[in-house]
Amino acid sequence: MCGIFGSIGFPPDPGCIDIVAHRGPDGRGWRVFDSPAGPVALGHRRLAIIDMSDNGLQPMADPSGRYQLVFNGEIYNYIELRDELRAQGVAFTTESDSEVLLLAYIHWGESALARLRGMFAFIIWDDLAKRFFAARDRYGIKPLYFVANAQGIGFASEIKQLLELPGIPRALNLARAHDFLANGISDHTAETFFAGILQLRGGESALIDLSAGRVSAPVVRRWHAVALPDIAPISERDAADRFRALLSDSVRLHLRADVPVGSCLSGGLDSSSIVCLMAQMLTASSAGLHTVSACYEDKSVDEKPFMDAVVERTGARAHFIFPRAEDVFQRASDITWHQDEPFGSTSIFAQWCVFEEARKAGIKVMLDGQGADEILAGYHSLFPVYLAELARSFRLRELARVMRDRQSTHGQSLLLQIARLGFSLAPEGLKANVRRTHRGQMQHGWMATEALAALSRQPTALQTAAESLGLAAPKDIAGYCLVMAHASNMPMLLHWEDRNSMAHSIEARVPFLDPPLVDFALALGNQHKLVGADTKRVLRRAMADILPPEVSQRRDKLGFATPEEAWFRGPLRHLVLDGVERTLRLLPGLLDPAGVRRLATDILDGRKPFDFALWRIVSLGLWAERFRVSLR
Template identity: 60%
Template sequence: MCGLFGSLGFTPERERIDIVAHRGPDGSGWQEFRSGAGPVALGHRRLAIIDVSDAGLQPMADRSGRLHLVFNGEIYNYIELREELRAKGHVFVSDSDSEVLLAAYAEWGEDCLQRFLGMFAFIIWDEREQRLFAARDRFGIKPLYMVANRHGLAFGSEIKQLLGLPGLSGSMNLARIRDFLASGITNHTAETLFAGVQQVQPGCSVSVEAARPWTGEVSPRRWYAIPPSSGLELSEAQAAEKFRELFTDAVRMHLRSDVPIGSCLSGGLDSSSIVCVMSELLDRQGQGAKVNTVSACYAEKSVDEKPFMEQVVSQTGASPNYIFPRPEEVFARASDITWHQDEPFGSTSIFAQWCVFEEARRAGIKVMLDGQGADEQLAGYHSAYVYYMSDLIRRGEYATLIRTMAERNRYHGISFRDQVSRYVVPLIPPKMRSFLIRQRQSLVYHDWTNSEVFQALGPARSVIDVASEANGLPAITDIASFCLVLTMSSNLPMLLHWEDRNSMAHSIEARVPFLDHRLVEFNLALGNSHKILHGDTKRVLRSAMKGILPEPVRNRRDKLGFATPEQEWFRGPLKGLIKDGVEATLSRYPGLLDAAGTRALAADMLEGRRNVDFTLWRIVNLGLWGDRFNVSLG
């Protein structure tokens, strides 16, 4: 896990790699070249994980001196690839996966991407062919940002490396700002919240011929897409067996490391599964090693998951580390967290995740496994129920519908009336609705985003629709398409962004075994009944983990993740700071939001007239972001 920088045409500036020294405290490198399109520069900051010797320093050149590499990530199957390449005559002088990547590119060219099992963003300069090549892993686990204009082309691991380049205005991208404020979603298109800065999309690459003068344009190529599938026809037992096999192998591969390794443990189904499988694999190795876990806990029972964490720790004999995020630290650290995140973030749960990685660093853990990706692939979000229930109604399976509603009432405390209102009534012709549900007085609606600035952009569109179209994905019509869009476009890319920045801020490599592409392809191809069945989400994971997870954890139906007690905090110790933060955003960006509507919305939430949701933090954090990066309105 590292930081990289590459440029073509722009004046080389070494400080653009040094600004991300936190991503790689174990070494740095810089090299410049000449081309027909202008100067070429490669920069690297190293976090040594595989082969921690100086043999892994970058930029790294092949034996001929033709190819030069800067690389961020891990190729987990590097051992198998190295043996295959040795059989073809390649000679290796290190045990690093970086050298294997370089040899794989020399042997197979761009086709090497299809052979990699891992997370990666890398740049290769081909001195002989005068070609700059950059690529990003299948799901965008590792970041790769890009600026391309008439002045040149530049890549970076973080947006801050690219700010200030010629041709950038330093202003916000209003269309994506509106998406963020209205829905909390970012990273759902190639655009960022900074005008003129893009990201190389997951599963895409960029190749530029530099022998000729720079044209100012690039054309990214998609090298990976989820294989089409009509759905796997498997029994529950068969699906669980195959899932367990793939998941166990994914965790095994993600344990390859030459430095201490541990895991985040929230007490939920996903992270607990990782810890339990890690423990089994370490036991098989017979070295007596225990899993180091790090967890965030709270005094507020509504979000505290410590009893479930302790169940996992007790069963596995893990070495636990518990931290207790405090509300007074939220604003004390908010500006620094925002700087590391590069863009405003959606809730204080990012602060909780920050604290987990901070504690991991104190504990001397350099690699952390985490459970990102399972919810998106396996319909772990309750919003998936609208598609499940609509399908039951369409097929006339009313007994199953009633059973599902009963189990959701028992497991989640969602009343029948609320379920009918939320999931069933929208599917029924309007004239029939009054016979099923009495109309209740709705909360006052505050049109806080209805400003002249946003009106000038035209009618607002569903962020999910924008995400689907931007990535060439189908509209969401059922659980399968719901999981596909969340995995490849709308939710997961944003969560991976947050995880990458929070972990790298503390010089820790975060690994996500649920995103082994073999497992992802299997999960997305599974029939809907393996994802949601009655009151169960992530059904196949629950079935596969029988006998591996503690039963109270395996049978959990609530979902929290890195939740924080925002409602208690915002109405209590943080109330004044939230009010001040809302006013600061309105003052910094006058006209961006409807001021009266924004103040009324904040007052309703803070005074208890409606539940606190993530909207308040988005408004506050937008102003913090603008201050830290000096972002202009336009």
Template identity: 60%
Template sequence: MCGIFASVGFAPERERISIVAHRGPDGEGWETRSSPAGPVALGHRRLAIIDTSEAGRQPFSDPSGRFLLTYNGEIYNYRELREELIALGDSFRTHTDTEVLLAAWRRWGEHALQRLVGMFAFVIWDDKEKQLFAVRDRFGIKPLYWVEGQGGVAFASEIKQLLDLPGGERRMNLPRVHDFLVGGISNHTAETMYAGIRQLRGGEWAVVDAQDSARVRITVRRWHDMRRASVPSMSSDEAAETFRELMEQSIRLHLRADVPVGACLSGGLDSSAIVGLMSRILPEEHQGLHTVSACFTDKSVDEKPYMDAVVSATDATPHFVFPKPEDVIDHANLITWHQDEPFASTSIIAQWCVFAEAQRTGIKVMLDGQGSDEILAGYHFCYPYHLAHLVRQIRLGAFLSTIMARRREQGRAVASQFAQVAFALAPRALSDVMFKVHSERLKHRWLDTDVLNAIGRQPSPLRTAAESLGLPSPTDVASLCDVMTYASNLPMLLQWEDRNSMAHSIEARVPFLDHRIVEFALGLEAEHKLAGAETKKVLRQALADVLPPAVRDRRDKLGFATPESNWLKGPLRPLIEDGVAKTLETCPGLLNGTGVRRMLDDFLKGRDALGSTLWRIVNLGIWADRFRITVA
């Protein structure tokens, strides 16, 4: 895991890579070339994970000197690819996956991408053709931003590396800021919250043609096919067996490293399953299994009993951190700088504390459970789509039994379930009206300003996310999983994870996002994901023997939750009150001050549960202040 930078046409500035030294404390590299369109620069900050010797230093050149690579990520099947390339006549001077990646590109070009199992963002300069290729992995696990301005184009691991380049403005991209404030969503389109700064989406690549002295030309294409794989109908046992085989294969690959490997453990199904499988496989690769967890004294969000059950079952060495309200005060500004954009929840701070503890423990690679909820419909908000699909299929028996199971096991009121299903069944025009009415009720007209009214009426963030990739708006579990995986939830979670882990010079790996697992899971029928009140059925069945019963049979869902509402009303009340005032001052004209203050008063007096919305307002102000972002 590393930090990269590349530019064509712009004057080379080495500080563009130095600013992300936290992503790679093990070395810095910088090389320049020339082209008809102007200077070419490639920079790299190294976090040494595989072949930690100086042989892995980047930017990395092939023996001919034609190709130059700067690369962030891991190619987990590099050993197999290396043997294949050797059989074809290639030779290698290092044991790095970097050299394998460049050799694969040299031999197969863009067709090499389909052979890669891993997470990656890389840039390759072809000195012969005077072209630069920038590539991002299938699901956007590793970041890659870009900006195009007068005279050039640049790519980088973090947005801050692109600021103040031509086109890299310190100005709000108002539609994306609106989506964040209304729905708490970000990273769901090719745009960022900065005007002019974009990202390659997961599964995309860009070609920069520098052969013309008059201009640099960039073309963005998609290399990964998002069409749902065809998975044959199968029994529960068959689905579980296949899922188990894929998971074991993925864990083995994700344990390839020449440094200590540990795991994030939340006590939920996903992280517990990973730790359980690691405990079976790790003795072949490493000595000992270390886990890091965030715990809370507030029992409403504390999952330590489940963590303890996993630790006991796996004989892991646990490390616990107890995030406090003071951590929010102490770290919010720094975390916002690392995240580059405002973040929607204080749960990010809990994750920050986990990676900070992993760094103190000396663990350099951490496996995490991101992705499972998206590919297997693990969120409770997936149920309305599932129930609506049952209604469309006229499967009323299954519909009613699911409604009653959720009332019995999840405490979901029947009336509220019917209301949610009605929303999911509504035609698009009606759902747009319902969304507008719902958002108006919540916001106390706090977004009713000339600045935001000027961008026009915005669709729901979920619809924006789907349309940004040409995906249909969700109507059932299958289409919802597609959107969550490629466009909405997962890209946002991966951004937070990347920044929090890299801030502590730790490589975070996500075994559920082996593309073979994702393709299989997305192609499964809904019955393998949701059964009554049981979520992620195929996972529970496939890994029943490695999950403690207390974890396997859970029906609640928390994730990296914090006691946010209690914190904001209690010890963090001054932060929220001062933060709201600061945001209104820092972002003049963006928000309706009267409406924001009314919302704050309602929250503090217990009349409305708007703590997460208020946090977004406060964090938006922290971001605007830290990065000197203007409204217009």
């Protein structure tokens, strides 16, 4: 895990790599090359994880010196790829996965990308052909941003690096601000909150040919196609066995490191599965299994009993932290600076605290359960979609059984379920009208401004996310899983985790996003994901023999929650109101002042149900202040 930078045409500035020293405190590299279109600079900050020697320093050159690599991430199957390349006559001089990546690209070209099991964002400069190539892993686990103006093009791991380049404005992207405020979503398109600064999406590459002596726009293309898979018929037992084998193999690969490895543990099904598999694989001679968890005195969001069950089952060395309300705003500015963009809730603060504790414990690599909800339909919000599928296929007995299970297990009234089912079954035109009406009501309130009015008539954020990858808006569970994994939920969650972990010089790894596992999961039918009131059925069955039963049989889902409602209505009330005023002051004209103030006081006084939009308004102002962002 590292921080990288590459620029073409701009005056070379090492400050663009030093500003992300937190991403790589173990080494620094900087080189400048000549090209017919001006200087090409490559920079690297190293976080040493595999091959701790200086052999892993970057930029890394091949033996001829023609190709130069800067790379952020890990290639987990580098040992197998190195053996394959050696069998074809390729010689190696180091033990690093970086060299495997570089020589694989030279040997196989861009087709090497499909062979990689890992997380990566990298740049390769071909000094002979004068070609600049960049790529990002298929799910976007590792970030890569770019920007262009009349002076040149820059690529970087974090947006703040690009803001160091001359002539780059700090203007708000209204469309992305609208989607964030209205829907709580970000990273669902190539655009960022900064107008003009883009990101390569997961599974994309960019090529810039400088041989003609001019800087042209990057040719961006998808190297990993995103498409609905064919649903594979498979028995419940075989599906569970296959899933267990694939997840076990992924965890085995994700444990490859020359430094201590631990795991986040929330007490949920996903992270608990990772921890239990790690416990089976780590040997007595290893440093031991460390887990880090966030806990709360507020029992409505506390999962410590489930964490304790996993710790007792595995013998892990557990580290428990208790994030405090009074620390939220003390840390908010620093978290915002590391995140580069506004973030959706105070759960990001809690995650920050987890990685902070991991660093104190000397854990340099942390595994996490991100991704399982997206590939296995783990969100309870998907049940109306599932019910609609049952209704369309006239599986009415199963439909009634699921609704009764939802009522008895989660307290959802049959009337509410029927209403949501009716909406899911409604014609698309009617649903679009209802959504527009809902957004219009928001426009008549706190978002009723000229700046945002036109955006309320645009497609929904989910539709925008799907269309950005050439997909139709999802209508069934398979479609929702595909879009969530590639375009909506997952890119946003990975963004937050990358910045929080790297802020503390820790590499976060996500075994559920191993390509063979993802491909298998996305091709499973609904009967392996949603059964009765259960989500992620195949994972529950696959892990039943090693998970504590109180975890494997959990039907509730908290996510990575904080007692945000109690905090805001209690000790943080005045700071939240101050945050609302900050946003109104720094971004005048974006929101309706009277509407925002009314929304805030109604929520804080309990006249309206709690709404995470309140934090999003505050977060937008914190970001505008920290990055000196203007509305235009």
